[in-house]
């Protein structure tokens with residue numbers, strides 16, 4: 001039996017990170033290029049930019065007046081799942097805070113226990129007093145890595161260090177918060193190759209649109225051609241009744257101009273795709289679709305149109321409950 005419902009709800013306002021203050025002397029700072037007025041490229045024009053993992057941001061922090069350089073991390077632990085698509089490694093914000101009296105270069109070495117690998121071995125930037133620098137660090141788990149806790153360390157030139165435990169575990173053991181899609185295999189009808197838009201990013205647990213083109217969302221490759229599809233295996237048959245879709249939505253790239261407008265939510269039941277919800281005319285960054293429970297082993301989003309120039313499908317995250 002087909003049961004169609006459409007639910008539109010702007011349940012979340014995704015907050016854009018405070019604008020980063022960048023000193024001219026900063027190395028490796030990526031500036032977003034303006035949004036294109038024509039629909040041709042995926043935005044922002046990413047070909048000349050490193051992914052956000054390579055960028056360093058500097059912003060005012062709270063100086064403790066110690067005169068020291070202190071390593072900081074965005075979380076006190078990092079969960080790194082085993083066996084996931086290498087295009088979507090575990091990510092953590094790391095950085096340094098300067099409590100020095102005057103501006104200077106701040107540097108920290110980054111080490112991670114083998115066989116894990118980190119996307120950078122060093123963090124360095126010019127840093128005014130009372131400021132913090134931060135960067136995304138990607139931590140990859142090679143196939144065959146044993147489950148367990150590994151160490152990630154930041155060590156400054158002034159001998160201050162911070163250790164963040166990295167917990168390696170299978171996807172089945174992740175605390176998914178009831179989201180059956182988290183870290184499960186994702187396939188898409190196409191993938192834009194100008195930057196970092198891997199399909200697996202729609203199930204990486206990161207709902208934020210910030211850092212677009214840095215691996216946090218999927219952008220298809222077929223401009224002004226629909227439908228586009230992205231499918232997520234659920235790791236077995238699950239009873240589901242809700243799908244939340246996060247489309248691109250920032251101050252610079254608002255959903256009403258760059259987000260997905262029309263789509264169907266489909267569930268794979270007994271080998272057949274069934275449409276369980278339809279969304280039309282969306283302008284919000286987050287849309288929750290509720291539907292009568294079905295037992296499905298996969299969910300897919302069939303994108304039919306996007307807003308504004310109606311060019312690409314841009315999806316940040318899909319959650320299934």
Ligand SMILES: [Ca+2]
Nearest residue numbers: 201206216316
């Ligand atoms: Ca994501």
